[in-house]
Amino acid sequence: MVISGELFRLTPGIAGLTAEQIQAATSESARQGIAVHQAIYNLGFTDETAFLTAAAEKTGVEFLDIQNSLADGEILKQISANIACHYNIVPVRKTDHVLWLATSDPFFHKIKNEIELVLDNSHKIEFVLATSEAIKKTVRKAYGIGAATVEQMSDGRDEKDAILEKQDLIDGDKSKDASVIKLVNQLLADAINAGATDIHIEPYEDELKAKYRVDGILHDAGLPVNVRFFREGLTSRIKIMSGLDIAEKRLPQDGRSQVTLGGQRFDLRISILPTRYGEAINIRILPQSRLIMELSELGMPKREVNLISQLITRPHGIILVTGPTGSGKTTTLYTCMHMLKGTERKIITIEDPIEYEMNGIVQMQVHPEIGFTFARALRSMLRHDPDIMLVGEIRDLETAETAIRTALTGHLVFSTLHTNDAASAITRLLDMGIEPFLAASSIDAILAQRLVRVICPHCKEPYQLESEIATAIKAILHKNNVETFYHGKGCAKCRFTGFHGRTVITELIVLSDRIREMTIERKHSNEIDSQAKKEGMTSLFQSGIDKVREGITTYQEVLRVTKGMALSE
Numbered sequence: 001m002v003i004s005g006e007l008f009r010l011t012p013g014i015a016g017l018t019a020e021q022i023q024a025a026t027s028e029s030a031r032q033g034i035a036v037h038q039a040i041y042n043l044g045f046t047d048e049t050a051f052l053t054a055a056a057e058k059t060g061v062e063f064l065d066i067q068n069s070l071a072d073g074e075i076l077k078q079i080s081a082n083i084a085c086h087y088n089i090v091p092v093r094k095t096d097h098v099l100w101l102a103t104s105d106p107f108f109h110k111i112k113n114e115i116e117l118v119l120d121n122s123h124k125i126e127f128v129l130a131t132s133e134a135i136k137k138t139v140r141k142a143y144g145i146g147a148a149t150v151e152q153m154s155d156g157r158d159e160k161d162a163i164l165e166k167q168d169l170i171d172g173d174k175s176k177d178a179s180v181i182k183l184v185n186q187l188l189a190d191a192i193n194a195g196a197t198d199i200h201i202e203p204y205e206d207e208l209k210a211k212y213r214v215d216g217i218l219h220d221a222g223l224p225v226n227v228r229f230f231r232e233g234l235t236s237r238i239k240i241m242s243g244l245d246i247a248e249k250r251l252p253q254d255g256r257s258q259v260t261l262g263g264q265r266f267d268l269r270i271s272i273l274p275t276r277y278g279e280a281i282n283i284r285i286l287p288q289s290r291l292i293m294e295l296s297e298l299g300m301p302k303r304e305v306n307l308i309s310q311l312i313t314r315p316h317g318i319i320l321v322t323g324p325t326g327s328g329k330t331t332t333l334y335t336c337m338h339m340l341k342g343t344e345r346k347i348i349t350i351e352d353p354i355e356y357e358m359n360g361i362v363q364m365q366v367h368p369e370i371g372f373t374f375a376r377a378l379r380s381m382l383r384h385d386p387d388i389m390l391v392g393e394i395r396d397l398e399t400a401e402t403a404i405r406t407a408l409t410g411h412l413v414f415s416t417l418h419t420n421d422a423a424s425a426i427t428r429l430l431d432m433g434i435e436p437f438l439a440a441s442s443i444d445a446i447l448a449q450r451l452v453r454v455i456c457p458h459c460k461e462p463y464q465l466e467s468e469i470a471t472a473i474k475a476i477l478h479k480n481n482v483e484t485f486y487h488g489k490g491c492a493k494c495r496f497t498g499f500h501g502r503t504v505i506t507e508l509i510v511l512s513d514r515i516r517e518m519t520i521e522r523k524h525s526n527e528i529d530s531q532a533k534k535e536g537m538t539s540l541f542q543s544g545i546d547k548v549r550e551g552i553t554t555y556q557e558v559l560r561v562t563k564g565m566a567l568s569e
Contacts, residue, residue, distance in 0.1 A: 017045055
């Protein structure tokens with residue numbers, strides 16, 4: 001029987017607490033003006049789950065793990081987002097005339113009367129206990145990001161009123177300004193806490209959607225429905241943050257900003273794109289603390305780490321990194337720059353745009369609209385006596401020719417190309433119009449890479465291989481001694497995706513005399529690839545299978561990023 005009205009009392013022995021600890025928590029509570037149970041957690045006497053479990057046993061109130069369940073929409077309507085956020089409660093079920101609310105406050109009798117006053121009298125209120133973090137995540141999932149803020153901004157108006165009164169942020173009243181700022185901050189904080197690399201805000205005719213890219217995959221962020229009425233204010237706030245023109249709504253715009261969360265700095269790269277129903281926004285989140293790392297921390301095998309470490313100390317030549325957008329090429333290049341920077345070398349980069357700011361390195365950004373292109377920047381860089389140069393991307397013949405001639409005159413050049421594998425980079429340069437002998441004599445190495453998701457360590461478990469898997473894949477897995485398979489079953493830590501974080505798979509061609517001859521002979525990329533494998537190159541697909549064998553990722557994930565490459569193994 002539930003004793004919801006019983007006064008929960010702190011007595012020695014509850015959750016293993018001593019009388020001295022209870023006294024200390026009571027004193028801390030009075031000193032800081034916080035609840036006694038919160039003081040207990042802060043002082044480290046016990047954790048929230050243990051304390052609430054003990055409180056549930058003492059009072060007969062149910063303790064629930066609510067993260068894996070969500071009440072239906074009709075039940076959620078019984079409590080507004082504003083009330084749910086203010087009291088940190090969430091409806092979990094309704095039986096007859098009783099509405100059950102989850103709370104993290106074991107002394108919930110103190111808030112019961114207040115909640116009953118703000119609700120209608122058609123329901124009796126009862127409580128269950130759940131951790132505060134579980135309730136916060138459930139409230140966010142149920143009502144959307146910044147739901148309470150949007151609700152306060154709406155101020156109870158119907159849709160017609162909201163549409164008539166929507167306006168730009170700087171033209172609105174001050175209270176609306178503050179609320180929009182708060183909403184943008186909540187969106188950014190939620191995305192950063194989720195580990196997102198990008199936020200996509202997309203306007204449609206009847207809604208405004210927000211999506212996060214986490215570990216390379218897009219997920220719906222879950223904005224409140226009414227946020228679409230404040231689209232203009234939200235867009236204007238983001239423009240102001242990044243120094244963009246809030247009056248310009250017909251042309252694309254790009255800007256930058258910085259935010260700090262939990263003592264960590266994040267650079268934001270913001271792009272605005274005009275669409276039929278408003279301006280679409282993309283915010284790239286670049287955490288500065290993740291910049292400084294070693295190649296091994298990227299997930300590269302020991303062989304590749306050793307080879308690249310030797311290659312980047314050469315006095316001249318070109319080192320290319322290839323792969324599609326979002327495959328981690330820039331991170332790899334910045335890691336190499338970090339390893340090389342020092343007073344004995346001058347490093348200059350030309351990028352589009354500059355993603356990370358590094359001390360000790362001269363960084364430039366291209367501006368094609370005024371004629372400052374990669375090729376022109378390269379020619380200017382030579383006058384500054386550099387030892388090492390980084391060219392963000394080789395996009396055309398002029399840039400490629402300038403980079404090659406720079407390498408041949410005694411400089412070490414790093415750059416990127418968009419090709420599917422390492423061998424294709426050679427044929428891509430030849431297709432651009434580069435003379436084969438120039439490519440053969442200047443290129444030292446080509447690294448191709450992809451990013452694969454890592455199995456969540458918190459919910460990782462072995463499982464049986466599906467019977468319907470292709471015979472060819474079975475044979476490859478058997479050949480590589482992959483006998484035990486793992487996956488993530490999904491948990492709150494990984495947002496029930498089964499993955500948490502990413503690692504790199506690579507293939508590295510170091511140009512041998514034979515591969516240089518094949519380049520001069522204009523051999524097909526497939527022939528160059530076969531020769532590189534004979535010389536010891538590990539292919540992208542094989543690199544991925546190695547990580548499957550080590551239990552780092554799944555074979556499905558490797559197939560997703562390598563696509564048809566497995567067929568050629």
